[in-house]
Amino acid sequence: MVEDGREIPTLDEVARVAGVSRSTASRVINGRTYVSAKAREAVAQAVTSLGYSPNMLARSLAMKRTNSIALVVSEHGDRVLGDPFFARVLRGVHAGLAGSGLQLVLLMAQDEQDHGSMATYLTSGHVDGALVVSLHGEDPLPAQLVASGLPVVLCGRPLAKVEVPYVDSDNFNGAGQAAQYLIDQGRRLIGTIAGPRDMAVGIDRLSGWRRTLSMAGRPTDAIAHADFSLEGGMAAMEQLLTAFPALDAVFVASDLMAIGALHVLRGRGIRVPEDVAVVGFDDSGLAATSVPPLTTVRQPIEELGRTMTWRLLAQFEGDADLPPSVLLPTELIRRDTA
Amino acid sequence: MVEDGREIPTLDEVARVAGVSRSTASRVINGRTYVSAKAREAVAQAVTSLGYSPNMLARSLAMKRTNSIALVVSEHGDRVLGDPFFARVLRGVHAGLAGSGLQLVLLMAQDEQDHGSMATYLTSGHVDGALVVSLHGEDPLPAQLVASGLPVVLCGRPLAKVEVPYVDSDNFNGAGQAAQYLIDQGRRLIGTIAGPRDMAVGIDRLSGWRRTLSMAGRPTDAIAHADFSLEGGMAAMEQLLTAFPALDAVFVASDLMAIGALHVLRGRGIRVPEDVAVVGFDDSGLAATSVPPLTTVRQPIEELGRTMTWRLLAQFEGDADLPPSVLLPTELIRRDTA
DNA sequence: CAGATTTCTGGAAGCGCTCCCAGTCGGTGT
DNA sequence: ACACCGACTGGGAGCGCTTCCAGAAATCTG
Numbered sequence A, B: 001m002v003e004d005g006r007e008i009p010t011l012d013e014v015a016r017v018a019g020v021s022r023s024t025a026s027r028v029i030n031g032r033t034y035v036s037a038k039a040r041e042a043v044a045q046a047v048t049s050l051g052y053s054p055n056m057l058a059r060s061l062a063m064k065r066t067n068s069i070a071l072v073v074s075e076h077g078d079r080v081l082g083d084p085f086f087a088r089v090l091r092g093v094h095a096g097l098a099g100s101g102l103q104l105v106l107l108m109a110q111d112e113q114d115h116g117s118m119a120t121y122l123t124s125g126h127v128d129g130a131l132v133v134s135l136h137g138e139d140p141l142p143a144q145l146v147a148s149g150l151p152v153v154l155c156g157r158p159l160a161k162v163e164v165p166y167v168d169s170d171n172f173n174g175a176g177q178a179a180q181y182l183i184d185q186g187r188r189l190i191g192t193i194a195g196p197r198d199m200a201v202g203i204d205r206l207s208g209w210r211r212t213l214s215m216a217g218r219p220t221d222a223i224a225h226a227d228f229s230l231e232g233g234m235a236a237m238e239q240l241l242t243a244f245p246a247l248d249a250v251f252v253a254s255d256l257m258a259i260g261a262l263h264v265l266r267g268r269g270i271r272v273p274e275d276v277a278v279v280g281f282d283d284s285g286l287a288a289t290s291v292p293p294l295t296t297v298r299q300p301i302e303e304l305g306r307t308m309t310w311r312l313l314a315q316f317e318g319d320a321d322l323p324p325s326v327l328l329p330t331e332l333i334r335r336d337t338a
Numbered sequence C: 001c002a003g004a005t006t007t008c009t010g011g012a013a014g015c016g017c018t019c020c021c022a023g024t025c026g027g028t029g030t
Numbered sequence D: 001a002c003a004c005c006g007a008c009t010g011g012g013a014g015c016g017c018t019t020c021c022a023g024a025a026a027t028c029t030g
Helices: A011-018 A022-029 A037-050 A056-063 A077-081 A084-097 A115-126 A141-147 A171-184 A200-215 A230-243 A255-267 A285-289 A301-317 B011-018 B022-029 B037-050 B056-063 B077-081 B084-097 B115-126 B141-147 B171-184 B200-215 B230-243 B255-267 B285-289 B301-317
Strands: A068-076 A103-109 A129-133 A152-155 A166-169 A190-194 A223-225 A249-252 A277-282 A295-298 A326-328 A331-333 B068-076 B103-109 B129-133 B152-155 B166-169 B190-194 B223-225 B249-252 B277-282 B295-298 B326-328 B331-333
Touching: A011 A022, A011 A037, A022 A037, A056 B056, A056 B115, A068 A077, A068 A084, A068 A115, A077 B084, A084 A103, A084 A129, A084 A301, A084 B077, A103 A115, A115 A141, A115 B056, A129 A141, A129 A301, A141 A152, A152 A301, A166 A171, A166 A301, A171 A190, A171 A200, A171 A249, A171 A277, A171 A295, A171 A331, A190 A200, A190 A230, A190 A255, A223 A230, A230 A249, A230 A255, A249 A255, A255 A277, A255 A285, A301 A326, B011 B022, B011 B037, B022 B037, B068 B077, B068 B084, B068 B115, B084 B103, B084 B129, B084 B301, B103 B115, B115 B141, B129 B141, B129 B301, B141 B152, B152 B301, B166 B171, B166 B301, B171 B190, B171 B200, B171 B249, B171 B277, B171 B295, B171 B331, B190 B200, B190 B230, B190 B255, B223 B230, B230 B249, B230 B255, B249 B255, B255 B277, B255 B285, B301 B326
Parallel strands: A068 A103, A068 A129, A129 A152, A152 A166, A166 A326, A190 A223, A190 A249, A249 A277, A277 A295, B068 B103, B068 B129, B129 B152, B152 B166, B166 B326, B190 B223, B190 B249, B249 B277, B277 B295
Antiparallel strands: A103 B103, A295 A331, B295 B331
């Protein structure tokens, strides 16, 4: 590193200039009690005249607390940075951190097997806790971190059987809401385009749909799986239409797939919602601007980030009876497709 | 904080278990020379058996180097997180950091006057350097940071007269390219929808356009300013059309504004590109998908992030003759509007 | 006014690491 | 045999801060 410019003042210098001991200087800087007004004044003076600001590193080392938390994305960074979902979570986290005095360290995998170095970084005292966004199903990272004693909160229900607190949208009941709504609208044969079988969101939304239908005595066999992509949604819709010609409603596990379904429906000259009703999930930007505007289940994504942060901070405080995990309520947004 | 689980092992313990001194243990952990094979082996053993990982805080304190840099956004976080420009810069920075062993700390203003606390954080030894994305014109932060001796690289040419290295797209020549292209296409009266007068991008793109036209002996008075918004672009287009009915080409300083202009043109029944040619700037996602697809000047945004990072790292290395700042070349992307 | 508090203060021991320095030990050269 | 040099090692002094502890000064008891 090049010439660093001026020397940066230390607590010792402040103390010397103020004519007090380092202890006393430290006390006034940290606003502690048992300091005379005179000493307080002198130190304050010295601080401003020297332009002193405490070295956080040293402070952290002494206090064993870093005042920063990590937002960990175990996926490769490039894939996730363009994702609006992630941007909204990040925004929520940022909002949740406001006023806490904590800093956010962003940690994204660089290579595919970067997990080792991430784990090392996280467990070696750099941060006080971690928020983990783990889109992938089988991620060993959360378990590792918890095992090392680092406070961790996950984004989304983990598939693995680990004791890690998480925050998630209430996918189960959200899907239920959608199904119930379709039933209430008098729909007779209600199908679903579900997500992958190996992702918690896919599983939960499917079982929510299934529960509500079967409790209403309806058949629950009109299921097609897809991968949350537009093309996947289209293919699944074709499939469903072929297998169940009488289908008059479909709950689609994501807005993007729902839009794919809409394409197929229009392509076949099937009217929405007259002939087939469509309900999506997410209420992403796409839903409001699609044609026709999509009826969908809104999940509160910013809220998710904010809640994760709150949960982690609460854990720092040592709040006794903290819910192990929290589910955020969803809301059915009525637009034109159902 | 709650019970932290197991005690985390220190270098001292490793040394004790390996039966060597702390110095020796440190040597093998840092892969330094002058260590006997036996000692090396013993320490390696101890490390794995104890699950030791060095405390970065302590290391940083001793070495006066933190191995992390900050990406600073002086704008309020909420405004910037949805911005695809920022996401792409971030992605570039992330890519640029790959393999460097440096961590990224994300710093965004929380309140409006959060600058003070950001400056404090940055100058108090938390990071080795800072990448500052300062969309606002008159931002005092860069100057403060540089004054404190922290290596800094800016994103975008600063308006203020400060000696801070920056990386920017070559807005001046990019706008020139667009203007030249329109001239070459045989356009006679070429206008521009320029950005705000108080933003460097606005100024540079305007003067690039102006330079090229005036060197070709063309008039440079068909100018309308707008604020980079869709609505602003629409209003400016109206204005231009009214003031210069003979206008047959327009260079618009951003894709979003260009799309606004397109709306207006279509609304008036003016054919694009037959009657009026339109060239945008950015090549954001919008450009390719607009109807008709927008001819535009591509600026390499990821590259911008990557270059900022490279510039900062080079500064760490103490590279002697580093360019004070670097301009990234732009490229004209021909589509259907010109 | 002696004695018990209650402020206030500085010394010193850490936090976990790096790195300089003085030293030990074998093996060369003459 | 001597000095000498290179590989190796451990002691110890920091890095800049917090915090415990014991002692000094000021204040309060009856």
